[in-house]
Amino acid sequence: MANSKLTAIFSLLLLLLLLPADSTLLPEIKQQRKRDEPYVGINIGTDVSNFLSPADLVAFLQLQKITHVRLYDADGGILKALAKTKIRVIISVPNNQLLGIGSSNSTAAAWIGRNVAAYYPQTLIIAVAVGDEVLTTIPYSSPVLMPAIESLYSALVAANLHTQIKISTPHAASLVLDPFPPSQAFFNQSFTSILSPLLQFLSRTQSPLMVNLYPYYVFMQNKGVVPLDNSLFKPLTPSKEMVDPNTLLHYTNVFDAMIDSVYFSMKNLNFTDIVVLVTETGWPSKGDSKEPYAMTDNADTYNSNLIKHVFDRSGTPLHPELTSSVYIYELFNEDLRSPPVSEANWGLFYGNTTPVYLLHVSGSGTFLGNDTTNQTYCVAADDVDPKTLQAALDWACGPGRSNCSEIQPGETCYQPNNVKDHASYAFDSYYQKEERAAGSCDFKGVATITTTDPSHGSCIFPGSKQVINKTSDRVNSTVSSGAGTLRFTSIQTSGSLFGVAARGSGTRYKFGSRLRTSESFDPEHQNIDHYHPALPNDHERQNPNH
Ligand SMILES: *[C@@H]1O[C@H](CO)[C@@H](O)[C@H](O)[C@H]1NC(C)=O
Ligand SMILES: *[C@@H]1O[C@H](CO)[C@@H](O)[C@H](O)[C@H]1NC(C)=O
Ligand SMILES: *[C@@H]1O[C@H](CO)[C@@H](O)[C@H](O)[C@H]1NC(C)=O
Ligand SMILES: *[C@@H]1O[C@H](CO)[C@@H](O)[C@H](O)[C@H]1NC(C)=O
Ligand SMILES: *[C@@H]1O[C@H](CO)[C@@H](O)[C@H](O)[C@H]1NC(C)=O
Ligand SMILES: *[C@@H]1O[C@H](CO)[C@@H](O)[C@H](O)[C@H]1NC(C)=O
Numbered sequence: 001m002a003n004s005k006l007t008a009i010f011s012l013l014l015l016l017l018l019l020p021a022d023s024t025l026l027p028e029i030k031q032q033r034k035r036d037e038p039y040v041g042i043n044i045g046t047d048v049s050n051f052l053s054p055a056d057l058v059a060f061l062q063l064q065k066i067t068h069v070r071l072y073d074a075d076g077g078i079l080k081a082l083a084k085t086k087i088r089v090i091i092s093v094p095n096n097q098l099l100g101i102g103s104s105n106s107t108a109a110a111w112i113g114r115n116v117a118a119y120y121p122q123t124l125i126i127a128v129a130v131g132d133e134v135l136t137t138i139p140y141s142s143p144v145l146m147p148a149i150e151s152l153y154s155a156l157v158a159a160n161l162h163t164q165i166k167i168s169t170p171h172a173a174s175l176v177l178d179p180f181p182p183s184q185a186f187f188n189q190s191f192t193s194i195l196s197p198l199l200q201f202l203s204r205t206q207s208p209l210m211v212n213l214y215p216y217y218v219f220m221q222n223k224g225v226v227p228l229d230n231s232l233f234k235p236l237t238p239s240k241e242m243v244d245p246n247t248l249l250h251y252t253n254v255f256d257a258m259i260d261s262v263y264f265s266m267k268n269l270n271f272t273d274i275v276v277l278v279t280e281t282g283w284p285s286k287g288d289s290k291e292p293y294a295m296t297d298n299a300d301t302y303n304s305n306l307i308k309h310v311f312d313r314s315g316t317p318l319h320p321e322l323t324s325s326v327y328i329y330e331l332f333n334e335d336l337r338s339p340p341v342s343e344a345n346w347g348l349f350y351g352n353t354t355p356v357y358l359l360h361v362s363g364s365g366t367f368l369g370n371d372t373t374n375q376t377y378c379v380a381a382d383d384v385d386p387k388t389l390q391a392a393l394d395w396a397c398g399p400g401r402s403n404c405s406e407i408q409p410g411e412t413c414y415q416p417n418n419v420k421d422h423a424s425y426a427f428d429s430y431y432q433k434e435e436r437a438a439g440s441c442d443f444k445g446v447a448t449i450t451t452t453d454p455s456h457g458s459c460i461f462p463g464s465k466q467v468i469n470k471t472s473d474r475v476n477s478t479v480s481s482g483a484g485t486l487r488f489t490s491i492q493t494s495g496s497l498f499g500v501a502a503r504g505s506g507t508r509y510k511f512g513s514r515l516r517t518s519e520s521f522d523p524e525h526q527n528i529d530h531y532h533p534a535l536p537n538d539h540e541r542q543n544p545n546h
């Protein structure tokens with residue numbers, strides 16, 4: 001893929017973004033410019049012992065401030081209970097009804113009448129998912145997929161509901177071959193005869209392409225190749241980012257790479273105006289010995305980071321202007337599902353609504369408002385190389401432009417006066433300033449993310465919800481200092497961290513990659529005065545005129 005071609009497309013998208021709303025915007029962009037913030041929804045599987053009554057289920061969804069759900073069928077009880085709530089719902093045609101609907105227009109019309117028209121608009125049905133992973137799980141039914149979609153659409157048109165309610169069909173990610181690097185991805189050609197008309201339909205009706213994306217399985221199937229951190233959206237040092245050699249786009253997580261691989265696959269079939277909607281993604285919290293990475297910690301990290309990723313609206317490297325909405329798989333652990341063990345452990349909650357784990361999604365709007373959220377902080381890790389720690393502290397308070405005023409002598413976080421505590425404050429200051437962006441809490445491995453508020457006494461860390469006690473005494477207010485008054489010599493911008501990217505030419509950050517060269521930390525390339533928090537006669541360093 002020619003670089004210049006992509007640049008042209010990207011510029012075009014940018015240009016379109018800047019045009020007034022009534023001009024010929026691509027549907028995808030128009031869609032996100034309107035009311036449509038990207039959202040996080042949740043799948044509701046019902047293979048659960050003592051499944052909640054519809055009324056209790058809806059009360060629970062409201063308590064959790066869940067705004068979007070996907071059902072695997074069109075359960076009348078649940079649809080009725082959802083009436084007059086603001087919860088938006090995708091209903092589904094189960095795979096076993098596909099044949100009937102695909103072979104008879106009247107069956108399709110009856111289905112729409114019974115499951116959509118009967119509830120809408122009291123119940124905010126936003127889409128009908130026709131089957132689930134039909135091409136890969138029931139390939140013999142593939143021939144009826146498009147007929148089913150077309151007749152359901154005709155029935156919606158007849159009921160004049162086709163502008164409010166979209167029709168699409170969720171696909172398995174395995175349709176995409178060679179997903180890494182994303183620019184080389186393409187749909188398995190065996191399915192072109194169905195995908196081409198499908199994409200035409202989606203483009204014509206401005207409907208999303210639904211895909212089920214599981215970085216978990218990508219990780220499991222490519223162990224040793226795909227690092228766990230990339231799969232979990234963990235902050236990465238630039239050297240661990242994946243770089244697409246054709247586009248030179250930097251991928252910090254598998255999820256974005258998967259989405260872009262779908263965009264590239266569509267582009268190979270000449271479709272560039274269809275939005276990707278992630279109808280399933282998640283991480284299991286438990287597995288047997290064959291699935292050691294199915295565990296609570298990873299599930300929590302994945303889903304928490306996923307939610308933050310969506311609400312951050314940062315899009316993907318290919319489409320930074322476009323953030324896909326996602327549906328987490330899934331609300332409840334489905335204890336009745338057959339082995340492997342992980343199958344019964346994808347839920348955020350047990351069937352009785354007890355959380356399986358507490359998500360850490362503070363600052364991500366009101367989703368899962370049941371106080372299952374927590375703020376994250378960046379602090380110095382234990383048992384790390386003191387020299388690197390010192391260099392990182394120097395960097396954070398200097399070129400990193402953290403606000404280090406509170407760790408100056410006499411200020412509230414000066415005590416305890418040691419490198420580790422001061423580094424923690426400086427790292428957290430940097431991390432919060434960067435809005436907890438991926439990669440902003442690493443510092444060559446000497447920093448770590450925590451959910452425990454590191455504030456102590458009157459020392460309030462950046463990002464803490466604790467209210468600063470205005471009346472609290474400063475330890476010594478006679479010594480004044482402020483941010484930016486520490487004296488540092490200039491640093492050299494390092495090249496070595498970007499070894500992976502170096503294959504490219506000087507154009508490597510052309511596509512709005514959010515990598516910030518000037519703000520990366522590399523201790524080997526530090527050439528700055530050390531900031532010695534412990535030295536009593538350090539005042540000289542705080543004199544900006546010196
Ligand atoms: C079903 O509806 C489609 C779309 O309106 C139409 O093209 C097709 O001829 C109909 N099939 C039958 C059997 O009526
Ligand atoms: C493409 O799909 C066909 C049909 O499902 C399958 O047999 C084939 O193995 C797939 N190709 C690859 C490379 O996975
Ligand atoms: C896509 O468009 C190009 C240029 O118009 C054409 O050469 C190519 O055959 C098209 N590909 C498909 C799959 O339609
Ligand atoms: C969720 O909220 C309900 C009602 O406010 C409360 O009873 C329950 O303890 C909360 N659960 C958690 C885990 O916070
Ligand atoms: C640095 O932090 C202090 C205390 O939190 C605050 O008063 C000051 O305004 C900050 N300075 C800058 C430049 O943000
Ligand atoms: C949030 O973090 C605090 C520690 O700062 C911890 O005590 C608390 O249990 C956490 N809350 C949740 C809901 O995870």
Ligand SMILES: *[C@@H]1O[C@H](CO)[C@@H](O)[C@H](O)[C@H]1NC(C)=O
Nearest residue numbers: 457467468469470471472473
């Ligand atoms: C605030 O500071 C005052 C004076 O030091 C103290 O009496 C009070 O308990 C503090 N309040 C809190 C919430 O820490």
Ligand SMILES: *[C@@H]1O[C@H](CO)[C@@H](O)[C@H](O)[C@H]1NC(C)=O
Nearest residue numbers: 409410474475476477478479
């Ligand atoms: C503040 O610092 C000055 C000079 O370093 C010292 O003389 C004074 O006792 C200190 N005051 C307090 C309250 O620690």
